[in-house]
Amino acid sequence: MKKNILKVILVAVFALVAGYNVYCSQKSAVISPLALANIEALASGEGGGGNHTCYDTWRKAPDDNSLAYWDWICQECEAYWLEYGRNRSSC
Numbered sequence: 001m002k003k004n005i006l007k008v009i010l011v012a013v014f015a016l017v018a019g020y021n022v023y024c025s026q027k028s029a030v031i032s033p034l035a036l037a038n039i040e041a042l043a044s045g046e047g048g049g050g051n052h053t054c055y056d057t058w059r060k061a062p063d064d065n066s067l068a069y070w071d072w073i074c075q076e077c078e079a080y081w082l083e084y085g086r087n088r089s090s091c
Helices: 004-025 031-045
Strands: 053-060 067-075 078-090
Touching: none
Parallel strands: 053 067
Antiparallel strands: 053 078, 067 078
16 A cells, blocks of 8 residues: 555656656747847848849739749739739839
8 A cells, every 4th residue: 555655656746847847848038139130130131122023913823722823922022822923023
């Protein structure tokens, strides 16, 4: 009887320690606002413009398996699946 109680206590302590270690490892790192600004500047390309040939007139493709191609639209300077595009420009 005493051995069974000791085993249960040992398993409970092990589970608590393991759970606490998992909890501590899930804490997110705090990044300073300056570091976040630097990351955003690097990700955005820091201006310059004219990097992508894009379409001024376009229609985005529906989400099904239609015939579409991957290209840039000038309004958002983002790439999308398009059904058609006209009037080339740059963004």
